[in-house]
Amino acid sequence: YEAGEFLLVEHDPGAHVFLLESGAARIFHMSPSGLEVAVMFCRAPSLFGEIEVVLDIAHIENVVALERCECWLIPKLAFKEVLAASAKVTMALLKDTCAKLAMASHNQKALASQSVATRLATLLVSYAHFDGRRVGDATILSASLTQDRMAEALGVTRRAVALEVGRWQKRGVFVRGPQGYEIRDLAALSSEAAPEQIGLTYDSARDLIVMRST
Numbered sequence: 001y002e003a004g005e006f007l008l009v010e011h012d013p014g015a016h017v018f019l020l021e022s023g024a025a026r027i028f029h030m031s032p033s034g035l036e037v038a039v040m041f042c043r044a045p046s047l048f049g050e051i052e053v054v055l056d057i058a059h060i061e062n063v064v065a066l067e068r069c070e071c072w073l074i075p076k077l078a079f080k081e082v083l084a085a086s087a088k089v090t091m092a093l094l095k096d097t098c099a100k101l102a103m104a105s106h107n108q109k110a111l112a113s114q115s116v117a118t119r120l121a122t123l124l125v126s127y128a129h130f131d132g133r134r135v136g137d138a139t140i141l142s143a144s145l146t147q148d149r150m151a152e153a154l155g156v157t158r159r160a161v162a163l164e165v166g167r168w169q170k171r172g173v174f175v176r177g178p179q180g181y182e183i184r185d186l187a188a189l190s191s192e193a194a195p196e197q198i199g200l201t202y203d204s205a206r207d208l209i210v211m212r213s214t
């Protein structure tokens with residue numbers, strides 16, 4: 001799958017489990033008006049479609065590649081047979097599913113109660129912890145972030161994102177560098193994030209990222 005290509009489409013039949021072997025993907029919901037709201041961002045190794053296969057339902061979310069991805073497609077019957085035969089695999093899947101549910105729950109809470117500034121700061125700090133690269137005092141965000149993508153991730157307008165980005169740029173906290181966006185003052189940005197928040201980025205090989213700004 002190339003960047004921008006859909007791995008899963010909401011409402012399509014859940015016939016396979018997708019094992020992301022390489023690359024990164026964005027999981028999101030889309031409103032009837034076309035507004036995209038991010039659920040989480042995943043990097044290999046990760047599973048998609050396992051809930052739908054276990055419950056025998058259509059896909060409940062969309063998954064799109066953020067970069068070139070390679071996936072294994074596991075047929076529904078084969079996946080269920082593995083779960084029935086291996087307690088170890090079943091426990092690993094349970095842990096993975098619980099982590100995703102925790103992230104989704106925190107994201108719903110943020111949508112209902114947090115400002116755009118808080119949610120955007122939390123998103124960027126989450127990226128920094130998950131995939132940031134330290135260069136001197138700066139943290140380079142490896143993901144190909146644009147203001148449009150930030151707005152899509154939060155389900156807000158690009159103008160709302162631009163206002164906050166502009167404010168941070170004036171303070172030298174968050175700037176556009178030659179390699180992409182850079183967090184120049186992670187402590188300052190973290191102070192505007194949620195006091196305690198589960199990050200929106202995940203892979204099955206790591207524990208959940210719990211960020212605390214206090």
